[in-house]
Amino acid sequence: MTQNDDLKSLDDAWDDFMHKLNEARAAMKDPTYFTPPPADRTSAEGYRYMLGHLHRLIETELQQDADFPYIQHHPALLSKYTIDNADCSYLYAPIKPDVLYRVTAKAADFSHWNGGIRNPSAKRYAPNYVIFEAHTVAPGDSGGVQENLDGSKATIGKLDSLEIQVNADGSFEILIGPARPEGYTGNFIPTTAKKDSVVGRGDVLKHDMHASRLYIRELFGDWEKEAPLDELYIERIGAAGQYPKVRTAKDTAAQLRQLGLLVKNHMTYWTALYAQPLDPRLLSPQHKTGSLVPLPVNDLFKPRANTTKSGGGQSTNAMTAGLFELKDDQVLVIELAMAVQPDQLGFHLANYWGESYDFANHVTSLNHLQSYRSSDGVYRYVVSARDPGIQNWMDTMKYESGYLTVRFTYSTMPTAEQLPKVKTRLIHIDQLREFLPKDTPVFSKQDRIQQIRIRQRHVAQRYRQY
Numbered sequence: 209m210t211q212n213d214d215l216k217s218l219d220d221a222w223d224d225f226m227h228k229l230n231e232a233r234a235a236m237k238d239p240t241y242f243t244p245p246p247a248d249r250t251s252a253e254g255y256r257y258m259l260g261h262l263h264r265l266i267e268t269e270l271q272q273d274a275d276f277p278y279i280q281h282h283p284a285l286l287s288k289y290t291i292d293n294a295d296c297s298y299l300y301a302p303i304k305p306d307v308l309y310r311v312t313a314k315a316a317d318f319s320h321w322n323g324g325i326r327n328p329s330a331k332r333y334a335p336n337y338v339i340f341e342a343h344t345v346a347p348g349d350s351g352g353v354q355e356n357l358d359g360s361k362a363t364i365g366k367l368d369s370l371e372i373q374v375n376a377d378g379s380f381e382i383l384i385g386p387a388r389p390e391g392y393t394g395n396f397i398p399t400t401a402k403k404d405s406v407v408g409r410g411d412v413l414k415h416d417m418h419a420s421r422l423y424i425r426e427l428f429g430d431w432e433k434e435a436p437l438d439e440l441y442i443e444r445i446g447a448a449g450q451y452p453k454v455r456t457a458k459d460t461a462a463q464l465r466q467l468g469l470l471v472k473n474h475m476t477y478w479t480a481l482y483a484q485p486l487d488p489r490l491l492s493p494q495h496k497t498g499s500l501v502p503l504p505v506n507d508l509f510k511p512r513a514n515t516t517k518s519g520g521g522q523s524t525n526a527m528t529a530g531l532f533e534l535k536d537d538q539v540l541v542i543e544l545a546m547a548v549q550p551d552q553l554g555f556h557l558a559n560y561w562g563e564s565y566d567f568a569n570h571v572t573s574l575n576h577l578q579s580y581r582s583s584d585g586v587y588r589y590v591v592s593a594r595d596p597g598i599q600n601w602m603d604t605m606k607y608e609s610g611y612l613t614v615r616f617t618y619s620t621m622p623t624a625e626q627l628p629k630v631k632t633r634l635i636h637i638d639q640l641r642e643f644l645p646k647d648t649p650v651f652s653k654q655d656r657i658q659q660i661r662i663r664q665r666h667v668a669q670r671y672r673q674y
Contacts, residue, residue, distance in 0.1 A: 214457040221461035228468030232258055232475040241479035244560045249607075257561040260287035261474045262467075268300070269467045270460070273452055277301040277309070277442050279424070285671050288563040289478060290347070290521070291529075291613050294573035295554045297335075297426040297670055301442045303342070305399040305418030308385035308445040311340070313437040315378040321369040335436065336429030336577070337552045337617055339368040340382060341408075341523060342399050342419035351473030353480050363408030363523045364419040365397040370551065370619040379439075384422060408523045410515075425522055427552045427617065429577035431666035478562055485529070504530045506540050506634045508612060511627045524551075526616045526627055532557075532591055533609040534634075539592040541643050543631040544614065545585065550628075552576065552617035555589055557602055559610050568667035570603045571659060582645045596640055599651045599659075 235241050236254040244250055264287035267280055282300030283289055292298065303309055315321075315338075317330035326333065342365045347355070355361055367382060373395050374380045382395040399419040401407050407417075422442070428434045485503040503509065508530040514521045521527070532540055544553070553576035557565045565572035579587050580599040591602040591612065604610065616628060633643055641648075651659075 214461075218457045218461045218464075221464040225464045225468035228472045229258075229262070232261075232472040235472070235475045235479060238479075241476055241483055242560075250560060253559055253561055253563065257289070257563055258471070258475055260289065260563075261471050263287045265467055265470050265474070268302070269463050269470065272302050274302040274304045274420075275444055275447060275450070276452055277303065277422075277444070279440050279442060281671065282423075285667075289474070289561070291556070291558045291562045291611055292564045293425075293427070293522075293554055293615055294556050294564045294567035295336075295427050295429070295552065295575050297428070297436060299424035299426070299440075301422045301424075303384060303399065303420060303422050304444075305420065306386055308383060308389070309422075309442055310445055311382040311384060311422075311440075311442045313380060313440040315374065315380070315437055316435050318369070318374055318378055321372070321374065323370060331433070333430060333434045334369070334378070335426040335434050336575075337369055337425075337427040338372070338437065339366060339425050339427075339522065339524060340384075340397060341366045341423045341425075342384060342397050343421045343423055344417050344419055346421055348474040348477035349470060351469075351476045353477065355477075356481075359411075359414045362401070362411050362413060362417050364399055364401045364417060366408070366523055367395055367397050368524060368619050371395075427554070427575075428666070428670070429552060429575050431578065432662045436670060482560070482562060485531075503611075505533050506530070507632045508542065508614065508630045511614070511616060511630060512624070513621050513627075522615075522617065524617050524619055524621070526550075526618060526621065528614050528628075528630055530612045530632075531609060532604065532612055534592065534604060535608075536593050537637050539590050539594075539596060539635060539637050539640055540612075541633045541635065541640070542589045542591065542612075542614075544587040544589075544628050545631075546587075546616075546628045548618070548622045548626045550576070550616040550618050552615070553579075553587070554615045554617075555579075555602065556613045556615070557591070557604065557607075557610055558613060559607065562611075565603075565605055565607075565610070568664050569660065570605050571601055571656075571663070572603055572605065574600060574602065580649070583647055584645065588644060588648070590640065592637060594637060595656065596637065597651050598644070598648060599655070601651070 264283055280300050282298050283292055315334035316332035317327050318334040319327040341363050344362050345360060372380055382397060384397045384399060386400045388396045401413055401417050403413055403415050405413050426436055508528040511526050511528040514525045514527060556573040567573045581587055589600045589602055590596050590598060593604050593606050595601055
């Protein structure tokens with residue numbers, strides 16, 4: 209092939225990329241994938257959501273290199289998806305399963321890790337919970353929800369902050385590779401697993417599998433004092449002194465084609481995945497996989513552990529979810545009672561594209577350290593458009609409907625009987641105090657301003673780009 213041919217292939221790849229973007233846009237209005245009515249706000253957010261996928265995937269496809277990986281926000285504020293956890297900083301790096309990598313980091317005060325008690329005199333804390341996971345594929349890459357059932361997805365290995373060996377100064381390293389190096393007794397995550405192995409969420413592998421992605425989740429509890437891991441770095445062992453190859457037109461053409469395909473695939477996968485639970489009255493013609501059931505309206509299903517078949521997610525999570533549909537003068541009271549306290553509890557609201565609401569400028573998420581726990585040990589949350597004057601208000605931001613999601617992180621998953629118990633009530637806002645314990649404190653306007661100020665500062669620092 210001549211140089212002119214290579215340049216022509218680049219132009220053709222660009223045309224293909226643009227065609228795939230248009231196919232991705234078409235999926236926003238296709239009832240096979242997406243069921244909510246095309247309201248003004250939903251449609252406006254749909255275009256932003258699609259461009260968020262493009263924003264995230266440009267970096268993963270045109271910049272990231274498994275021989276010279278680096279840590280990337282995945283998703284970031286501009287690329288929310290997956291009904292993302294507002295307490296979580298999602299990080300990503302590509303890896304190869306047959307080579308060895310070293311991850312290094314340094315945590316602020318980590319006295320609360322490994323089941324410890326938080327040091328009250330510390331100025332900065334490490335994230336409340338951190339987990340490193342080696343995955344086979346990125347969810348959604350195939351474009352079809354059958355990937356949840358076909359055995360192509362698995363978490364090959366993981367390590368969380370209840371297991372990580374940390375030096376006294378907060379520094380640690382993790383080796384990631386096909387086999388633990390001989391004589392090495394430190395932190396290690398495997399990237400290969402044999403047929404019939406039990407991995408991740410209890411998946412039994414149908415064949416040998418290999419990881420190609422490292423996902424890191426930092427879960428923050430105290431948004432005022434917890435800080436991201438410092439000096440977080442990944443390197444391929446043996447790559448020192450080497451450098452990436454020179455980019456060619458042929459390389460970029462292939463990447464453009466893959467980029468367009470993945471934007472389209474993620475638009476179709478995630479909207480198809482949401483379609484069934486977003487159709488609680490079974491009125492839409494979208495494809496039913498049998499792996500999901502419609503979400504209850506103004507209610508939550510019984511909490512259960514995450515599984516690959518239900519879409520995956522963090523391997524140490526249990527969760528419950530539902531939809532809210534509220535009038536301006538209605539509130540939804542949600543009670544969470546826990547026999548076994550989770551390592552992290554997070555309650556989040558999201559729109560129908562799976563984007564978390566604006567959690568910096570509104571109280572659209574709360575975790576266990578941000579929430580008031582009643583004297584009877586129960587967490588009570590109030591979902592509403594109006595501020596009810598209590599700490600545990602979940603602000604719908606004037607959305608009439610959307611997602612309710614509660615995640616419970618357990619390094620060791622309890623039995624189904626020990627998982628949290630959920631109770632919901634839909635009432636008029638004037639009745640609220642009748643359904644709250646009498647000792648529930650009033651949350652003033654100044655309290656709310658300070659609550660949001662802490663959130664704004666934390667989010668700005670968590671996603672800083674300097």
